[in-house]
Amino acid sequence: MPKNDEDLLDHMQRTAFDYFLLRTNPENGLVADTSRVGSPASIACVGFALSSYPAAVERGWITRAEAVKRTLTTMRFFWHGPAGSTFNTIGHRGFCYHFLDMKTGKRAWECELSFIDTALLLAGMLAASSYYTKRNKAENEIRKLVDKFYRRIEWTWALNKGDTLALAWSPGSGFLPYRWQGYNEGLILYILGLASPTHPLADKDYEVWASGYEWRKLYKTSFLYGGPLFMHHFSHAWIDFRGIQDSFMRRKNCDYFENTRRATVIQRAYAIENKRGFEGYDKNCWGLSAGDGPSNQIIKVKNKRYQGLGYAARGVPDGPDDGTLSAAGVIASLPFAPDLTLKAIHHICHTYPAVIQNHHVAGGFNPTLKDKQGKIWISDAYYGLDQGIIMLMIENYRSQGMWKLMRKNAYVSKGLAKAGFKGGWLSKL
Secondary structure: OOOOHHHHHHHHHHHHHHHHHHOEOOOOOOEEOEOOOOOOEEHHHHHHHHHHHHHHHHOOOOOHHHHHHHHHHHHHHHHHOOEOOOOOOOEEOOEEEOEEOOOOOOEOOOOOEEHHHHHHHHHHHHHHHHHOOOOOHHHHHHHHHHHHHHHHOOOOHHHOOOOOOEOEEEOOOEEOOOEOOOOOOOHHHHHHHHOOOOOOOOHHHHHHHHOOOOEEEEOOEEEEOOOOHHHHHHHHHOOOOOOOEOHHHHHHOOOHHHHHHHHHHHHHHHHHHOOOOOOOOEOOEOOOOEEOOOEEEEEEEOOEEEEEEOOEEOOOOOOOOOOOEOHHHHHOOOOOOHHHHHHHHHHHHHHOHHHEOOOOEOOOEEEEEEOOOOOEEEOOOOEHHHHHHHHHHHHHHHOOHHHHHHHOOHHHHHHHHHOOOEOHHHHHO
């Protein structure tokens, strides 16, 4: 493992990108959710793959022609794939099912029609349309198909007659009873919904979403609360929130970038305090987020016992927390708190080298849970979402590449403006 910061980040970013080369079906562009055998495709992973290709081209890891071919294959599949409300489709009313069969592209696991995962997929498509701007047949078709896909999404239907988006929808049972309200990864969902050229959300829908925000003070730091790190990261993968503010952030004299920096500091403080007494937690070993963990196992800490949570969204400070950490969550914090993050990355690499091998970053690790040989628990799977957020956040730290690209996207600017964002780079448009 390289010790120089730049070489280390280049290595991590390249191996993260390799996941999309290894786990993509070249016939339809679908990307496996995990490295486990039989894993279906995740549409959010496809969004990260589409977003990763431009950076890979700029770094010389693939040619532009190969990136165009991959992107066009993906766009043709998502535009021409069967739609409808039945099981044998990729989606309904423009939205796509969360998981799709890797070969057929049809709905997998009786999963939900996922509004947030469709938004992450769309973010990747918009990144592609912003990058492939040459006036040739292939790149023209990419831009055309992205626009057609966007126009097909019925955002207003997803409101389910309310003022906020429903969490999801399933054939046979309809809308799930919960809604996207209050701060989390859904920030990008609303921004893209507001910008829709055909079925846009209303400005008031964003206001109602934000009315559920919770401003808290933890470890002497005030911030817009979100427990798991991924909630703070995902929207930032594509949108540069530095210096731009909606009405909520103007009242708090803050912005979402600074808020995520504070969330990182709070995560570290939580690990230093380590009230539950888990092994490994300290100033250079932190990171509670969504990720894989031990299931059907008991984690023992002195006279306390914690149930292993399996795959879960772990959060600070209220939990859940079973001693499992996310290396991907740490690495994705790089643009916001680089000094703290780099120290943590080096510590994990040195102390738990098996977590970050030459072949991607493991889905989670638990230093408290050890086998008879003293080896800590490490997930046996790699997750596409982990590799995607690592790829994009390292790129944003190194070159601001995705942020610069998406600043040029008229839809993103429109959505931000409708949400009330002002200042910073938006003032220069």
